[in-house]
Amino acid sequence: MENKLHIYNTLSKKKELFEALSPPHVGMYVCGPTVYGDPHLGHARPAITFDLVFRYLQHLDYKVRYVRNITDVGHLENDADEGEDKIAKKARLEELEPMEVVQYYTNSYHAAMSRLNVLNPSIEPNASGHIIEQMSMIKKILNSGYAYESAGSVYFDVEKYNENHHYGILSGRKVEELKASTRELDGQVEKKNSFDFALWKKAAPEHIMRWPSEWSDGFPGWHMECSAMGTRYLGEQFDIHGGGMDLLFPHHESEIAQSVAANGKMPVRYWMHNNMITLNGQKMGKSLGNAVSLEEFFTGQHPMLTQAYSPMSIRFFIMQAHYRSTLDFSNEALQAAEKGFKRMMSAMQILDKLRANAKADESVNIGELKNKCYAAMNDDFNSPILIAQLFDGVKIINSIHDGKMKIDEENLASLKDLFMTFVVDILGLKDEEEAAGNDEELSSKLIDTLISLRKQAKANKDFATADKIRDDLTAMGITLKDTKKGTDWSF
């Protein structure tokens, strides 16, 4: 398979041909969750976006090391919380050990991701487990002269860095403009400039999460963990760094500055950013109070939801939009996605039983469809186009099933392979109904028996009995479909 994958690089603001630094290996780092709350729809978007990237790169035979961190220290609250660590704050409220909170929400994040069929990353490091790496990187930055110590904290000297390098290379921000905007933040007086950011922060007495260092008892700054862990597991330079667009500035901008200051080189070749999910046109986020948790989606237990939405419906919904577009949530849109998803799954079931019905010269050709599928994915992981192409495949499957289209052995094999590859392996979609029943063989036999009884009734023009069988099965959630060849059924 010729590799013509193009990726939109936030750094250059355009699509670039993807070339791995040392093929066949690819290093990918994605900013993971801060584990202080239930996973919500917003967590699903980057996880699914980069799951798609991970799956597709693997499909292209790259050996991918995918690192997705767990942030469990160091994110400051700035409003009413007086700089108290986010995890520590939660721990205080619930009177739990901080690591207990971390463990609890890590588990619930994992459970949700698993239901969304998001593959586990290769490495999932915790920030709290890499304090030593972070301190050592801070020392390197101090040695290179781009950081200064002040009152037990260490700050990055943005102005000095910008004399020799370019702070703003990723986000397009200019230091002069940053200077103009004044911000009243904790620790402002200790900093040379308001836009300098903490590499190490001295802990206030009430701050629970703290580690001893040569500067103070404290904790690493907001952006250190990703730089330190990325370097540790993927090297000073690696291929892809992903995350939400909201992390572009200052998080990723500062990561670049830290790495350049410490290691003297740009850490990442391709920066990828997924867009936000909006709810009634507004960004979904914890602080806005409009975040619907994934569990609430799965159960439908939320005033905003008119029904429950299965994990695969959510996954399908997210992948029906391109990852760089905002995606507006509504019940109507999610229901449309659910129906579309079921239509695709039902076609997959039919495909499984399909037989070739033609010779080569009168068969549909699957080759072109396959090329279009690869073209979609190679164009910056364009999953909505891919799904549109696959629906063309659905139409082909149904038409063959209805006897309105013909296919030979070779193309049928190719069609089956196409759906397995793109739907199951790359999009990561799976039929949820099938997994539900464990004694499906018995059910299947029972239903077949009922269908044959109904067939007899129909032959005797006893439609009352025939309809009763169908209605009763419908009430149990089993749908019968009469076709020329007989009766199909599905849950």
Added chain:
RNA sequence: GGUCUCGUGGCCGAGUGGCUAGGCUGGGGUCUGCAAAACCUCCUACAGCGGUUCGAAUCCGCUCGAGACCUCCA
């Protein structure tokens, strides 16, 4: 206030200087004892105003509207 993004048919959502996106919904049809499904078909849009062009929804400018970031959030 600064930086940036976006504005597509009933809804969601792709794409593009001239050629069908797709899904959902609604109308019509085929099939069927009926139904469901499926298939065929119709509803054919690109915020507004100018400009560039043989031709723009697609490029440029302005206006209006929405959103993101600048401060924790994916």
